[in-house]
Amino acid sequence: MNTADTVAHDRPKNPGVPGSPDNPYRLAFAQEDAYLAGAPWRRFAVIGDSIAEGIGEPTEGFPDQGWTDTIADALRRATPDLAYLNLGTRDLRADEIRAAQLGPALDFDPDLAVVVAGGNDLLRRSFAIEPVARHIDAMVAALRDTGADVVTVGLYDCTASPYIPEELRAPLAARLHELNNRTWEIALARGAIHLDYTNDPGSADPSLYGSDGLHGNRRGHAYTAAVAVRTLGARLGNKR
Known part of the structure; x- marks a missing residue:
């Protein structure tokens, strides 16, 4: 899968024009529009945890919004009457997301849906991949059965973050890759679109x-949105 271009670690505090060599983290509106040209989606739903909700610290030079909000804004330029529902709620495990959000998402009748789950599960001492995978699979299957295009998410391998203690990096990385691999398998089996941030260069x-x-x-949210828009563009045949 093609993801965003490799990024440099040292960037000025005041980034340049979006999409320029000085600011590869964020796509310009014209780039987003080109990738999403001809997008058929009219009802966009997001379910999941804090990653879906869009939690993130303000960063100078970047919009103060979550990555799925940026995708919705881009889709809305092509389809002004786009309906957008983000049910993401921090701290929820996969079973809680399924119980609380899948029903309302189905009632919304989306034709494009994002599912983000498993991040809070893998932080628990008792983490086991298969129960989590079953809940992710059930959510993806239910949405796909309605005819919606579904996007699954492999979480960033955040062990590159300087804030993660050294002794936790190896076991956390192993869990993140295990979750990504199983989520990708589910996406392949269900005909969903998978965003593999775990192996994306942005993780580092x-x-x-x-x-x-x-x-x-x-x-980070701007970069995440850029990868997602590029991937959706590839699905639409708008490769650049």
Whole structure:
């Protein structure tokens, strides 16, 4: 899968024009429009945890909004009457997301849906991948059964963040890659679109992370949106 271009770690505090060599983290509106040209989606839903909700620290030079909000803004330029529902809520595990958000998402009748789950599960001592995978699969399957295009997410390997203690990096990385691999398998089996941030070069860029080490700052959200827009563009045949 083609993802965003490799990024440098040292960038000025005041980034340049979006999409320029000085600011590869954020696409310009014209770039987003080109990638999403002909997009058929009219109802966009997001379910998940804090990553879906869009938690992130303000970062100079970047919009103070989550990555799915940026995608919605880009889609809305092509389809002004786009309906957008973000049910993401921090701290929820995969089973809680399924129980609380899947029903309302189905009632919304989306034709494009993002599912982000598993991040809070893997932070628990009792983490086991298969129960989490079953809940992710059930959510993806239910949305796909309605005819919606579904996007699954492999979380960033945040062990590159300077805020993650050294002794936690190896076991956390192993869990993140295990979750990504199983989520990707589900996406392939269900005909969904998978965003593999776990293996994306952005994972190794410490400037994308907030001070908690787990969530992206607004630069990170802009980069996440850029990868997603490029991937959706490839699905639409708008490769550049």
